[in-house]
Amino acid sequence: MGDAAAGWPGAGTQRLEDLAREAFVPGGVLSRAAEAFRPRSGQTEMAAAVARTIEQGGALVVEAGTGVGKTFSYLVPALLSGERVLLSTATKTLQDQLFARDLPRLADALGLPVRMALLKGRGSYLCTHRLEMARQDANLPDRTAVRTLAKIEEWAQGTRTGDLAEMPGLDERSPVLPFVTSTRENCLGSQCPKFRNCHVNNARREALAADVVVINHHLFFADLAVRESGMAELLPTVRVVIFDEAHQLNETGVQFLGQQAGTGQVLDFTRDMLGAGLQFARGLVDWQQLAAATERAARDLRLVVGRATPGSRLRWTGAAPEGVDERMWGGALEQMERSLAQAAEGLGTVSEIAPDFVRLHERAALLAQRLAAFTREPEPGAVRWVDVSTHLRLVESPLDIAEAVQQKLLKSGATGGEAEAAARRAWVFTSATLGDDARLSWFTEPCGLGDAEVLRVASPFDYPSQAAVYVPRQLPRPNDPAHSGAVAALAQRAAQRIGGRTMVLTTTLRALRAIGEQLQARFQGSAAIEVLVQGQWPKRRLIERFREGAAEGRPGCILVASASFWEGVDVPGEALQLVVIDKLPFPPPGDPLVEARGQRLELQGRSPFNDYFVPEAAVALKQGAGRLIRRESDQGLLVVCDTRLVQMSYGRRLMAALPPMRRLNDETEFDEALGRLGG
Structure with missing residues (x-):
């Protein structure tokens, strides 16, 4: 891109911060890029901070509330800088939106010749x-x-x-x-x-030739871990790196910075070996026998774990995961290594016939090597566990990405030319939700960004007039078996009043199933309400149907969802006017990674509950509540079906993390508010 900003009106000797501010003035260049553009002080403030960071180098962390327009806040100074830019998002949805819509529209409005590329895994x-x-x-x-x-x-x-x-x-x-x-x-x-x-190679070539490259966090950390994704050549040539949806950075990073091996990988290898063997070297090796032995070893390892609940994580602090017989576990691991060695031996005899066999031989050796790593002691400061589903996934990971960010990104401790280059590079981390304290320590601490500049930009929405929050006092306690049924009954009654337009967010898959089944049974055959449940359709199709609402004579919708629907789902307008959250979203206390993080805080003399569990719940609650109001004209109600929010001392901290909605004190006020929405 070179000095692209030089071609922009007003460029020349002006500082980048001034150029960025000019773009956001009334009637300025952004009014041509965005329909119904209105100057917002928070958006301009964020753009100015990003511009200063690009000019000076260093790290900037920005929490920009919903409606600030953070995308343009970082894109405008990034494009005007003339620097080579890397943009990373948590979701492919935002990745596609940036590349296909936001970047081209903005580059056109600014009159900048920008070459863009999209790079995925x-x-x-x-x-x-x-x-x-x-x-x-x-x-x-x-x-x-x-x-x-x-x-x-x-x-x-x-x-x-x-x-x-x-x-x-x-x-x-x-x-x-x-x-x-x-x-x-x-x-x-x-x-x-x-x-x-x-x-894949064509996409990488385009990325290496582009001025702005849009990637995702998974790809970024995969490269940081294995130096294979094409980023190894790309990152050194980039001076500005921007992470949007940065709240997912730590959890994404720890997935890639440790070690993993799984029975699913072994079965994939087995399938590929059998396919290639029968296609290129039929009759030269007994492929059926080799595949059967490898497959049996993988399935035997899964059987050793027994009837563990799918989706659970088993602690692994000793020779075998918790509740698993050590002798049987060790024997099953050894058998899997032996079957992979036999497969490698068979593949070695036909390696000259096709390149597929050379790669399969390498895969067999690599899988055996990864499995062997799990027979040794874990790395210091790492936690080990087993993910249980149809398959098993053996995982060892660091507790956070702080060390990797400090050493591999910010180059802490570097000297000479490497230190100078690191000091010039600009890092921007932004999201609508990054913590519940002034330093945004929920995000900055595990990401190794304690010395970064921190900026918090409030949402421009008028929450007291646009939204209200209600905590029903009469509901069963969250751990009561009757709780999910009561949540479903409340959602049913409220959704009937307003003709659907309701999203129910659950904290567990068990609650998702219970609430979804009850609501679908109640509205079965209804011409007025259609109940959509996560998992029954693809996510994209669920959201598209929910956004349609009662348009064109179709029934209104209730969407019951968990996990991935708590964030990144944008349903503006009247299609969504009621968000029901079943419980406060505390991290699962039995999760090995959660436990290990809590134990580390205890060793530091800190409180795991106050310094980890409550901030985690605050950020997740804020994310879920953020589905409700997406535009200045939206109106809606948030219902949190957990009495701890008003009865426990930590409830005040969690309530303070929510947008400043007005409070509804009882069922009568809730019914009146529903009536206003229904009208």
Whole structure:
């Protein structure tokens, strides 16, 4: 991009901060980029702070409340700076929005010739070699998968990018996707017969040639851990790095900065080995026998764990995970290593026939190496556990990303030229929710950003007039078995009053199922209300249907959801006017990572509850409540079905973390407020 800002009216010797402020004045350049643009002091203040950080270098942390317009606050100074910029988001949704809408619109309004690129993880792109292999694969799950594969083949003829998100109607949960995408483990690299036209490599080449590159946090940390994603070449050439949706940075980072091995990876390897063996070297090795032995070893390891609840995490502080027989666990791990060694031996005999066998041999050795690491003591300061689902995932991770950020990003302790380059680089971290204290320590502490400049910009919304919060006093206690039923009954009655327009956010999958089933049973066959439940449709389809609401004579909607729906879901207008939260979103106390973080605080003489559990709940509650008011014209009600919010001393701190909505004191006031919405 060079000195792109030099071509912008008013540029020249002006400081970047002044240029940025000018863009936000009434009738300024932004009025051409955004419909109904209105100057907001908070938006301009944030843009000025970002501009100063870009000019001076260093780290800036900005909590920008809903409605501030933070996207333009960081994009305007970043584009005007003329520097090479890396933008990272937590979700592919925002990644696509920045690349396809916000960046082009803004660059056009500013009159800047900016070359942009979108870079996702390799699992987002079609692998044409694996697509070709999938045609010969007899392991496709069912006829639906065969039909989906045929549609992907047809789409593959015309796509330029290979980005599967661009394919109409493709379910992001489709079981076909692992057959037509590559992973770091199974990619053949330069030995691939389709290497010249590889969509992943094309995307990386475009990124290396671009002025602004849009990536996501998963890709960023995957590279930080393994130096493989193409970022290794890209990051040193970038002087401005901006993380949006930064509240997810720590939890994303710890996934990549430790070690992992899983029975799912072993089964994927087994499937690929059998497919390649039967296609390229049938009869040379007993592929069926090798695959059966490896598959049996993976399934035996899963069976050793027994009937642990799917979705649970098992503590692992000794020789075996909690509740698992040490002798059986050790024996099953050894058997899996042996079966992988036998597979590697068979693959070694045919390695010259096709590059697929060379890569499969490497994968067998790598999987065995990863499993062996879990027979040794964990690294100091790390926590180890087992994720349980249909498969097992063995995990060892640091408690946070602070050390990685300090050493690998900010280059703390660096000397000479490396230190000078690090000092010049600008890091911007922003989100609508980053903590509940002035220093935003919930975010800055685990991310190693204690010395960063911190800015908090309040939302411009008039919350006292736009929204109200109600805590029903008559509900059962949160741990009472009758609680979910009472939440469902309240949501049912309220949604009937306002014709749907209700989102119920749960803190557990058990509550999701209980509340969803009760509401669907109550409204079955109803022409007035349709109940949508997470997991029954793809997320994108659920949100699209919910946004439609009662338009065109369709029923109004209740959406019951958990986890990923607490944030990043934008439903402005009348389609959403009531958010019901079932319980205060404290971290699960039995989670091994949560426990280890609490124990570390105890060793430091601090309170795990006050310094970890309450701030975590405050941030999550603020995220959930943030679904309600998305525009200046929105009106709505928040119901928190947890009496601890008004009965416990920490409730005041949690209530203070919420936007300043007016309080409804009893059921009568709640009914009157519902009546005003229903009218």
